[in-house]
Amino acid sequence: MFDTRISRRSAIQALGFAVAWSASPLRAAVDAVGKLPVPGFVDALIGRMTLEEKAGQLTLMASAWGGSSAANLNPPGNGQGFDAQIADAVAGKLTGVFNGQGADMAMRMQSAVMKRSRLKIPLMFAADVIHGFRTIFPIPVGEVASFEPDLARRTARAAAFEASGAGIDWTFAPMVDIARDQRWGRAMEGAGEDVLLGEVFAAARAQGFQGESLSSNDALMACAKHFAAYGAAEAGLDYNTVDISKRTLFEVYLPPFEAAFRAGAMSTMASFNEVAGIPSTANKWLMTDLLRDDWGFEGIVVSDYTGDQELIAHGIAADGRDAARLAFLAGVDMSMESDLYYLHLPALVRDGAVPEALVDRSVRRVLATKAMLGLFDDPFRRIDPKREKARSMLPAARALSREAGRKSIVMLKNEGNLLPLSKSARVAVIGPFASGQHDLIGGWCVYGSDADAVALDTGLRAAGGSITVTQGSGVEESLDGGIEAAVTAAKAADVVILSIGESQTMSGEAQSRAQIVVPPAQQALAEAVAATGKPIVVLLKNGRGLALQGAVRDAAAILVTWQLGTESGNAIADVIYGAHGPSGRLPISFPFDSGQEPYHYDHKSTGRPNPPGPLQPYKAHYRGIPNAALYPFGHGLTYGNIAYSALDLGTGKLAWSGEITISATITNTGSRPAEEVAQLYIHDVVASVTRPVRQLKAFRKVALAPGQSETVRFTLRRDSLQFIGLDMKPTVEPGEFRVWIAPSAQSDGVSGSFDLVAA
Numbered sequence: 001m002f003d004t005r006i007s008r009r010s011a012i013q014a015l016g017f018a019v020a021w022s023a024s025p026l027r028a029a030v031d032a033v034g035k036l037p038v039p040g041f042v043d044a045l046i047g048r049m050t051l052e053e054k055a056g057q058l059t060l061m062a063s064a065w066g067g068s069s070a071a072n073l074n075p076p077g078n079g080q081g082f083d084a085q086i087a088d089a090v091a092g093k094l095t096g097v098f099n100g101q102g103a104d105m106a107m108r109m110q111s112a113v114m115k116r117s118r119l120k121i122p123l124m125f126a127a128d129v130i131h132g133f134r135t136i137f138p139i140p141v142g143e144v145a146s147f148e149p150d151l152a153r154r155t156a157r158a159a160a161f162e163a164s165g166a167g168i169d170w171t172f173a174p175m176v177d178i179a180r181d182q183r184w185g186r187a188m189e190g191a192g193e194d195v196l197l198g199e200v201f202a203a204a205r206a207q208g209f210q211g212e213s214l215s216s217n218d219a220l221m222a223c224a225k226h227f228a229a230y231g232a233a234e235a236g237l238d239y240n241t242v243d244i245s246k247r248t249l250f251e252v253y254l255p256p257f258e259a260a261f262r263a264g265a266m267s268t269m270a271s272f273n274e275v276a277g278i279p280s281t282a283n284k285w286l287m288t289d290l291l292r293d294d295w296g297f298e299g300i301v302v303s304d305y306t307g308d309q310e311l312i313a314h315g316i317a318a319d320g321r322d323a324a325r326l327a328f329l330a331g332v333d334m335s336m337e338s339d340l341y342y343l344h345l346p347a348l349v350r351d352g353a354v355p356e357a358l359v360d361r362s363v364r365r366v367l368a369t370k371a372m373l374g375l376f377d378d379p380f381r382r383i384d385p386k387r388e389k390a391r392s393m394l395p396a397a398r399a400l401s402r403e404a405g406r407k408s409i410v411m412l413k414n415e416g417n418l419l420p421l422s423k424s425a426r427v428a429v430i431g432p433f434a435s436g437q438h439d440l441i442g443g444w445c446v447y448g449s450d451a452d453a454v455a456l457d458t459g460l461r462a463a464g465g466s467i468t469v470t471q472g473s474g475v476e477e478s479l480d481g482g483i484e485a486a487v488t489a490a491k492a493a494d495v496v497i498l499s500i501g502e503s504q505t506m507s508g509e510a511q512s513r514a515q516i517v518v519p520p521a522q523q524a525l526a527e528a529v530a531a532t533g534k535p536i537v538v539l540l541k542n543g544r545g546l547a548l549q550g551a552v553r554d555a556a557a558i559l560v561t562w563q564l565g566t567e568s569g570n571a572i573a574d575v576i577y578g579a580h581g582p583s584g585r586l587p588i589s590f591p592f593d594s595g596q597e598p599y600h601y602d603h604k605s606t607g608r609p610n611p612p613g614p615l616q617p618y619k620a621h622y623r624g625i626p627n628a629a630l631y632p633f634g635h636g637l638t639y640g641n642i643a644y645s646a647l648d649l650g651t652g653k654l655a656w657s658g659e660i661t662i663s664a665t666i667t668n669t670g671s672r673p674a675e676e677v678a679q680l681y682i683h684d685v686v687a688s689v690t691r692p693v694r695q696l697k698a699f700r701k702v703a704l705a706p707g708q709s710e711t712v713r714f715t716l717r718r719d720s721l722q723f724i725g726l727d728m729k730p731t732v733e734p735g736e737f738r739v740w741i742a743p744s745a746q747s748d749g750v751s752g753s754f755d756l757v758a759a
């Protein structure tokens, strides 16, 4: 089964992050950027290759095998038929294909290549296995709400187990882009707005996909994407320009990539965007100077889908040949989908515009990667139709999906302890997501099926709930008579569950939204249902942070349920009826208003911060709304009642080469069990460069029975406090640091300060 081995890394990770990441044993354990051994035969093989065969090894195309939903996840391809694609593979024009379907397809292609091609170099099969293969887990940002990196490691492992069984060698995941603007639809695909979560989840997911050994037939090569700063798109518009300082790049957007590479991720994907005038795909500083020379990354760099060709639209390449030259010389080893490398690299070499030695270097990386994946030993290592079936949707995977689902749910509000509901309560389940198997698994599923997903009403009934179901509204359009039917149903019930929010196609690639609100048709439904006076539990379906308004914001209880995957309905029922308490915390802030975006808790003070309390003139704030988030990063309630007390900072001094242990007591004063996520934040009070008002440095999830107290201890060292200094190098400065152990980025919890003492 997929999770029988407990590695040293995962054992460490299971403890949570009580030690700041930069000083954590986990980071030390994964501190070797993945090495790529090059077997002896590789150079001899390269010596036998024509320039065209070399360019073929640097060319990856979408699978031409028809009928998959993959076709909808990218712009249309070249329309090539499957037989023609096999012929290309046999002719050495391809290194592999992506988003194909199943072991039968892979078997046909690989057999053809191994029997009929000149050099018999195995193909490599790639796919977007983002949050599950056939068994689907919560969308990535939702899963991060668990604040359990080990859960993400386990779901990535399970996805790798299923996908590798179906012939796949390489996943285009994890997506490790920080998302500080919730208008950006791809916020759903990463780890949210925080750098620490970005790092630990990037590492956990990379480890999960790759397992103990890349050559194993249950491992997928991970691809940390999109390198880099894709999430910093201006105005949250997907693919848009990025223009950020190098300091922000190094402090915020790059650390999750470094973490993924330290965890062994052997590939990365160039992002579509430009950074300060240079598109990533043509950015030599990013792809070579930083990635290779400074970080020592040895794996492969693939372009994003037609990313090289898009250098023409960016306005820095004159034509396809120019685009191929720019991308290749910048350090992008492999071209995805445009075919530009195959079409132009041989002539570019012959004309002296690209040194053949550089082509050989990229081909060496690709062949060594295929060797690392075990493909030269056995090209059919992951291709076995029987194994594909035997590994698909096993009960243990479904159970993991249910566990991940319920741990991803975040309770924002629970006035009067409305939740958990009693099973004898008459519940009107209302809204476009009240029933049906649509919009449960999430938008980034090439291989998952709605038909396998557990609908909300199915889950609630299976738990023994007494419910009625009324659709009430479409997702973005009203329904004739919908509101009237919903009001009637609400009146006949004791309590309403309002299942509303975004469909799964409203977030994801190319799905930016200017207004991050519940669509107006559903808002109207919520207002009408609220007017009945019945208590309302809002179940939000969302792929991003939302600005909640009116009756939705004012409902007695609000649960964030993202898109939870195959076991969605059961996972929600587990929490609604109290079999499990809610334990998730927001990895992204919910602002008061869309206009606050980009919003992130770790913002700077400005020279005119508004002091706590009413809005003051000539201070940094909008007219009429607070600067804060409505629900901040880190927020999430439990069915218990948690109190923070007794901050202990020891001597209050952190010696230059020492450690400081910071502890607090957390107590469940409530009458139900709770899982609390204690979060340690710091603020550097005076530094030579302005510092965020707060930064998460460590966290720990603790289970507390009613009445139980526990002391949570965190350890910080000097390197936890570092930033990019005036000289653009990592710097630590002595002085005062404020510290909080708190239940969210906006809560005071318990706080104090310590001094970092100069050597």
Ligand code: NOJ
Binding pocket: 073, 074, 099, 128, 172, 225, 304, 305, 509
């Ligand atoms: C474009 C997306 O940006 C990338 O994340 C994905 O892996 C490729 N398409 C391939 O589907």
